[in-house]
Amino acid sequence: MDDALVAEGLSRSYGDTTALDGVSLTVERGEVFALIGPNGAGKTTLVRALTGTTDVEGTVSVFGSSPESVDENRISLLPQAFSPPERLTGRELLEYYAGLYDEPRPVVDVLAEVGMADDADSWYETLSGGQQRRICVGTALVNDPDLLFLDEPTTGIDPAGRRDLWRLVADLAADGTTVFLTTHNMEEAEELADRVGLLADGRLVEVGSPGALVADHGGESRLVVETDAGADALAGSRYRVSASDRTLTIHGISPEEIGEAVATLERANIDYESLSWTQPSLENVYLELAGERAAEEPAPVGGAR
Structure with a gap:
């Protein structure tokens, strides 16, 4: 072309x-x-x-x-x-x-x-x-x-x-x-x-x-669980887990793995209010790369857009 x-x-x-x-x-x-x-x-x-x-x-x-x-x-x-x-x-x-x-x-x-x-x-x-x-x-x-x-x-x-x-x-x-x-x-x-x-x-x-x-550059897909449980609730599982206020995040989950992840939550007796699966998007790329540039050097003041 x-x-x-x-x-x-x-x-x-x-x-x-x-x-x-x-x-x-x-x-x-x-x-x-x-x-x-x-x-x-x-x-x-x-x-x-x-x-x-x-x-x-x-x-x-x-x-x-x-x-x-x-x-x-x-x-x-x-x-x-x-x-x-x-x-x-x-x-x-x-x-x-x-x-x-x-x-x-x-x-x-x-x-x-x-x-x-x-x-x-x-x-x-x-x-x-x-x-x-x-x-x-x-x-x-x-x-x-x-x-x-x-x-x-x-x-x-x-x-x-x-x-x-x-x-x-x-x-x-x-x-x-x-x-x-x-x-x-x-x-x-x-x-x-x-x-x-x-x-x-x-x-x-x-x-x-x-x-x-x-x-x-977009990062990983993840399963976000709204729950009071902490990351240690899944200690010993095969998942990489992080926790914040009333949120448990299981990283690197594909759509095909969601069912098994939910079964793992149930076996661990973890009560949850909601589940949401998210995948990386161009917005994640933008935030990652533009954020890195902003950290390396300040954006210019004034001038053209």
């Missing part, structure tokens, strides 16, 4: 604050790449660097050219902060942005895709925050881009609407659109991304598929 996006050695500082510190990455055509990281990590600065809207040290190639020279019909960006004219309807806003391109997609199709066909003729200012964000997503789709940058696209959208947009992004990728996504929503990254990159203190700490990152 050809590369849609290649960045090498990107660095950018704002005064004494380092926003990017030698970031290199490659995104393949048709891939969904999710960038995660804490506030102040440099995510928005990296998006600006990749789209050619801020000066950086290093090089960026988009479809083999610099971002500034790429055909504007092939690339689109939805920034995190986007405030279109409020006294236009959703339809009028999409028609305006469609008019900026030579061969835009039909506005009616885009409105339907973002779930705004029924409210298309309402003024933007009267729409809910989630509806406004849907219209904003639509403005980034009217040119039918080959490479789509989405900076926190589902901010303010209700869970049902979020799922709708996830399906839209997945469909776009299935049709060959390359998507570069920044998000604070770990479920969103796990659901959509082929690969995830964690940015912390301006550095790309880790890149990999969600499954690989969880396997390498």
Whole structure:
């Protein structure tokens, strides 16, 4: 698969604050790449660097050219902060942005895709925050881009609407659109991304598929038992156990082992109120890796996000 996006050695500082510190990455055509990281990590600065809207040290190639020279019909960006004219309807806003391109997609199709066909003729200012964000997503789709940058696209959208947009992004990728996504929503990254990159203190700490990152850095699955019993109640068993206030945690339990663990609790005459099995997720990876970076060096103050 050809590369849609290649960045090498990107660095950018704002005064004494380092926003990017030698970031290199490659995104393949048709891939969904999710960038995660804490506030102040440099995510928005990296998006600006990749789209050619801020000066950086290093090089960026988009479809083999610099971002500034790429055909504007092939690339689109939805920034995190986007405030279109409020006294236009959703339809009028999409028609305006469609008019900026030579061969835009039909506005009616885009409105339907973002779930705004029924409210298309309402003024933007009267729409809910989630509806406004849907219209904003639509403005980034009217040119039918080959490479789509989405900076926190589902901010303010209700869970049902979020799922709708996830399906839209997945469909776009299935049709060959390359998507570069920044998000604070770990479920969103796990659901959509082929690969995830964690940015912390301006550095790309880790890149990999969600499954690989969880396997390498997510920790263990565990069975959490709400009980007054202490860890010594399972002394001599084969399980690794820890205890806190009214909680007994059995570590490293797979779904297939839950039944035997429960039987062990019963044989030990341990009374419990509830059981819950949890498995590691991308959120655990985020907390582990971002936490390590925070412990190694303080996050910069001020500057770009």
